[in-house]
Amino acid sequence: MPHNHILSSFDDELNDLRARIVKMGNLVEKQYQNALRALEHKDKILAEKVRKADRIIDVMDAEIEKQAIQMIALRSPVADDLRDIVSTIKISAGLERIGDYAKNLAKRVSVIRHEEAISVSSAQIGQMVTEISGMISDVIDAYITRDIDKAIDVWQRDKNVDSIYNSLFRELLTYMMENPQYITPATHLLFIAKNIERAGDHATNIAELVYYINEGELLALKRPKDDSSNYAEIDAN
Amino acid sequence: MDKTTVQELIQPTIKARNVDVYYGETHALMGIDLDIAPKTVTALIGPSGCGKSTFLRCINRMNDTIPSCRMTGKITLDGEDIYSKNIDVVQLRAKVGMVFQKANPFPKSIYDNVAYGPRIHGLAADDKDLDEIVFSSLQRSGLWNEVKDRLDKSGTALSGGQQQRLCIARTIAVNPEVILMDEPCSALDPIATAIIEELIADLKERFTIVIVTHSMQQAARLSQKTAFFHLGKILEFGDTSEIFTNPRVEKTKDYITGRYG
Numbered sequence: 001m002p003h004n005h006i007l008s009s010f011d012d013e014l015n016d017l018r019a020r021i022v023k024m025g026n027l028v029e030k031q032y033q034n035a036l037r038a039l040e041h042k043d044k045i046l047a048e049k050v051r052k053a054d055r056i057i058d059v060m061d062a063e064i065e066k067q068a069i070q071m072i073a074l075r076s077p078v079a080d081d082l083r084d085i086v087s088t089i090k091i092s093a094g095l096e097r098i099g100d101y102a103k104n105l106a107k108r109v110s111v112i113r114h115e116e117a118i119s120v121s122s123a124q125i126g127q128m129v130t131e132i133s134g135m136i137s138d139v140i141d142a143y144i145t146r147d148i149d150k151a152i153d154v155w156q157r158d159k160n161v162d163s164i165y166n167s168l169f170r171e172l173l174t175y176m177m178e179n180p181q182y183i184t185p186a187t188h189l190l191f192i193a194k195n196i197e198r199a200g201d202h203a204t205n206i207a208e209l210v211y212y213i214n215e216g217e218l219l220a221l222k223r224p225k226d227d228s229s230n231y232a233e234i235d236a237n
Numbered sequence: 238m239d240k241t242t243v244q245e246l247i248q249p250t251i252k253a254r255n256v257d258v259y260y261g262e263t264h265a266l267m268g269i270d271l272d273i274a275p276k277t278v279t280a281l282i283g284p285s286g287c288g289k290s291t292f293l294r295c296i297n298r299m300n301d302t303i304p305s306c307r308m309t310g311k312i313t314l315d316g317e318d319i320y321s322k323n324i325d326v327v328q329l330r331a332k333v334g335m336v337f338q339k340a341n342p343f344p345k346s347i348y349d350n351v352a353y354g355p356r357i358h359g360l361a362a363d364d365k366d367l368d369e370i371v372f373s374s375l376q377r378s379g380l381w382n383e384v385k386d387r388l389d390k391s392g393t394a395l396s397g398g399q400q401q402r403l404c405i406a407r408t409i410a411v412n413p414e415v416i417l418m419d420e421p422c423s424a425l426d427p428i429a430t431a432i433i434e435e436l437i438a439d440l441k442e443r444f445t446i447v448i449v450t451h452s453m454q455q456a457a458r459l460s461q462k463t464a465f466f467h468l469g470k471i472l473e474f475g476d477t478s479e480i481f482t483n484p485r486v487e488k489t490k491d492y493i494t495g496r497y498g
C-alpha cells in the first residue's frame with residue numbers, strides 16, 4: 001500500500017472515489033443475476049427492474065467522472081495518483097458498458113418465446129453469467145486491494161467466457177439449420193450471448209487498468225482475443 | 238533512430254562526476270553524478286535543504302564565494318574542467334549565467350542593467366553595437382514592448398515579473414551557454430509565471446537551462462529531464478515525462494505526490 005498523503009483530504013477523496021467504484025461494481029454484478037433470473041423465469045417485472053436500475057448505474061458513472069475531473073483540476077495529481085484517477089474514469093465507463101449489456105439482456109425477456117430453444121441453451125447462458133459475475137466481483141476486489149495477481153487471473157478468465165460463447169454459437173447455428181422456427185429465439189439468444197461476451201472484454205479491460213494503476217505499465221501478455229465465431233462458416237448443404 | 242538514442246549520442250554540456258560539497262562540517266552533497274544535455278531544460282527538484290541550490294552554485298562556482306564551502310569531484314563544461322587552475326571564473330560566469338529567486342536588478346536604468354555585462358566583458362564594438370545587444374536581449378526576454386519607451390527608467394520600478402525578465406535579459410546579454418535558475422518564479426503570480434515559463438521554453442532553443450523549482454507542475458511543464466535530490470544525493474534522474482507518470486524510486490513518488498516518505 002502506498003504511503004498516506006500529507007493532505008489527508010486528498011486521501012479521503014481518493015477513498016471516496018474507490019468506494020463509489022465498489023458500489024457501482026456490486027450493482028452491475030447484481031444486474032446480471034437479476035437479468036438471468038428474469039430470463040429463466042420470463043419475469044417481466046424483474047426485467048423492468050433491471051432496466052430501471054441501469055439508469056442508476058449511468059448516474060453513478062457520470063458522478064464518478066465528475067468527481068475525478070474535479071480532483072484532476074484541483075489536486076494536479078501525478079505519478080500513481082494520476083494513473084489511479086484517470087484509470088478510475090475508464091473503469092467506471094467500463095462498468096457502465098458492462099451494465100448496458102445486462103440491460104440488453106433484460107430487454108429480450110419479453111421477446112423470447114420458443115420454449116425449447118431456450119431450455120436447451122439457457123444453461124450455457126447461465127454459465128456465462130456466472131463467469132462474468134465472478135470476473136466483475138474479482139476485478140473490483142483486485143482494484144480495491146491493489147492485487148495484481150488477481151487482476152491477471154481475471155484477465156485470463158476471459159477465455160472461458162469466449163469458449164462458452166463459441167460453443168453456444170455453434171449449437172444455436174445447428175438448431176437454426178434444423179428448424180427455421182428456431183431462428184427468431186436462437187437469434188435473440190445469440191445476441192444475449194454476444195452481449196455477455198462483450199461484457200467479458202470490458203471486464204478484461206478493467207483488469208488491465210488495475211494492472212496499469214499499480215505497475216505503471218500495460219499488461220504485456222498476449223491477450224487471448226477474439227471469439228472464433230468471426231470465422232465460422234455454415235455448410236449450406 | 239528514435240529520439241532518445243539521438244539524444245544519447247549528443248555530448249552533455251555539463252558533466253558532474255562524484256561531486257561532494259561541505260559547508261564546514263555539513264556534508265551538503267554526496268557523490269553527485271549528473272549529465273546535463275545541451276539545449277534542454279533540466280529541473281532539479283527535492284525537499285528543502287536537499288542541496289539543489291548548492292549544486293546549482295557548483296556549476297558556475299558561486300560556492301567559491303562562501304568561505305566555509307569545500308568541493309571535491311569534477312564538473313566539466315563542454316569537456317573542460319571548470320575547477321581547473323586556468324579557468325577564469327569571471328569568464329565562466331558569463332558562460333554560465335544565473336537567475337535568482339528574487340529578481341535583483343541593479344538600481345540603474347533598464348538599459349544599463351542589460352548593458353552592464355556586455356560592457357564589462359567588452360562584447361560591444363561601439364555604442365550602436367551595444368544598443369543592438371541590449372535591444373535584442375530585451376526582445377528575447379519578451380520585455381521589449383513593455384519597456385521600449387522607458388529604457389532610461391530605473392529597473393527597480395518594474396513589476397516583479399518584469400524585473401525577473403529584466404534579469405533574464407541581463408543574463409542573456411553576455412551570450413551565455415548555460416542559464417541556471419534558482420526558483421525564478423516563486424515570487425510571481427500565475428500570469429507572470431506563465432510568461433516566464435513561455436520564455437524559458439523559447440530560450441531552450443539557444444541555451445542549456447538548469448532550473449530549481451518547488452513547483453512540481455512547473456517542473457513537469459517546463460523540463461525535459463528531472464533530477465530528484467534527497468538529503469544531498471540524486472535518487473532519480475530521467476525523462477520528466479517518465480518521472481511524473483511512473484517514477485521508479487519510492488521516495489521520488491512520495492515526494493512528487495505529496496506523501497509522507
Ligand SMILES: Nc1ncnc2c1ncn2[C@@H]1O[C@H](COP(=O)(O)OP(=O)(O)OP(=O)(O)O)[C@@H](O)[C@H]1O
Pocket residue numbers: 260263265283284285286287288289290291292303305
Ligand atoms: N552558505 C551556507 N553555509 C552553510 N551551510 C549551508 C549554506 N548553504 C547551504 N547550506 C546547507 O547545505 C544544505 C543544502 O542547502 P541548499 O541551499 O543547497 O538546499 P536546497 O535544496 O536549495 O533547499 P531549498 O529548497 O530550501 O532552497 C543544507 O543543509 C543547508 O543548511
Ligand SMILES: [Mg+2]
Pocket residue numbers: 289290291419449
Ligand atoms: Mg535552494
